[in-house]
Amino acid sequence: MSATPIYLDYNATTPLDERVLEAMLPYFRTHFANANSVHLSGLVVREVVENASEQLAALIGASPNDILHTSGATESINLALKGLQSTERNHIVTVTTEHKAVLDTCRFLEEQGFRITRVPVDAEGLVNEVELENAVTEDTLCVSVMLANNETGVIHPIRNISGIAHARGALMLCDATQAVGKIPVNVREPGIDLLALSAHKFYGPKGSGALWMSPGVKKLLSAQMHGGGHQKGFRSGTLNVPGIVGMGKAAEVAQAEMAEDAARIGNLRDQLEKELLTVAGAFVNGHPGQRLYNTTNICFPGVNADQLILALQHISVSSGSACTAATTHPSHVLKAMGLSDQDALSSIRFSLGRFTTEPEIAETIGRVKLLVGRLT
Incomplete structure (x- = not known):
């Protein structure tokens, strides 16, 4: 690794x-x-x-x-x-x-x-x-x-x-x-x-x-x-x-490269999401289509998101907004969508960008699957 x-x-x-x-x-x-x-x-x-x-x-x-x-x-x-x-x-x-x-x-x-x-x-x-x-x-x-x-x-x-x-x-x-x-x-x-x-x-x-x-x-x-x-x-x-x-x-730069970024990053996001949803019980938070191409927020029921984030070590993901990341309260966004406290605290946001690569996505998939299995 x-x-x-x-x-x-x-x-x-x-x-x-x-x-x-x-x-x-x-x-x-x-x-x-x-x-x-x-x-x-x-x-x-x-x-x-x-x-x-x-x-x-x-x-x-x-x-x-x-x-x-x-x-x-x-x-x-x-x-x-x-x-x-x-x-x-x-x-x-x-x-x-x-x-x-x-x-x-x-x-x-x-x-x-x-x-x-x-x-x-x-x-x-x-x-x-x-x-x-x-x-x-x-x-x-x-x-x-x-x-x-x-x-x-x-x-x-x-x-x-x-x-x-x-x-x-x-x-x-x-x-x-x-x-x-x-x-x-x-x-x-x-x-x-x-x-x-x-x-x-x-x-x-x-x-x-x-x-x-x-x-x-x-x-x-x-x-x-x-x-x-x-x-x-x-x-x-x-x-x-x-x-x-x-x-x-x-x-x-964004205006010139937006279409290219959207296609490439969107493909990587879809690849990441598809593989992580093979984890038993995992589901996406948010509308399946009407959302940004770079973002997926996935709940892994029974897994403590903060523990998973720490265990991922060199892979940086989040459990909510950076402005409230220091708190241990469930996301107000996910709660407003009807998630239980437990499921909200088991959710991870993956947001990709211009410099994300396919090997990085492949490694992330492998690490998340391995750690979710250990932490469940």
Whole structure:
């Protein structure tokens, strides 16, 4: 058995693509000027930032003028939900399987007097559209639903959901963190008003993300960070130029290689899933087809997932979101789908990526089967 690390936790974070690193390095070493400075060096860097914004905009079908650079999707979500201003509406609708960045922000707003409705999902992880439609009222300010779930890969019907939101005059916030760079995303087509993303989910640097805002929603959004009026007053602070450049390059590469990545990675995921489902009692959590091609979340009944993860040693997989991985509580996503505590704590997420190889998948299959047999 090889001791070479095998990384199958791409939904937690991706390795930095070498092409992205090369694009970033000059903005640490030589072109380090502040993008808001008015001297020549600053203006050069400002142009580079604008180019990176165009690269990201092209990936999501947006205008670069509508992109706000942030530290990542969590900040973007906080700004979107906390920054929305309305004198008449104080109701937010979301889904029980959302990322904690949404759920915890909604809990905070609930303490501030907002009314929050959390719509359930079915056994396959898909939002109940009838219940969602019933939840949205004339008092609803925003509907917040992720495009693709980070734990199961389940893809929600955002076009339908945005239609429900807009029919009641509510805004549509989409956490597209797991989808951008993996599948085609065009902010115009599904009727999204606000979209959050992180660069480190598509081979870009950590600490760089964005919030896309439709032109009509900008006047409703209030800044949450003050101190200089940067980025048209929406977010003060010196721009993370290397991070923005890296995100732009990662977006460019993702757009060019998306179809190729999807075909190759999807085949590897299917191979892994097919073999692991031969384990007695094993089953997939989430919709069998309506999910990301790189993700499979498999329950091995009777096996302690944390023990299995430790026993796998050099093979990196996870038992849920990286943001809550230090806890021993069952996944709120799997619980919302109806799994028992025991089955939720027996589930493993395998998420593949650009640098996953066939020999790695073959080794993982063998190791998991062997260890599941020992730990059952």
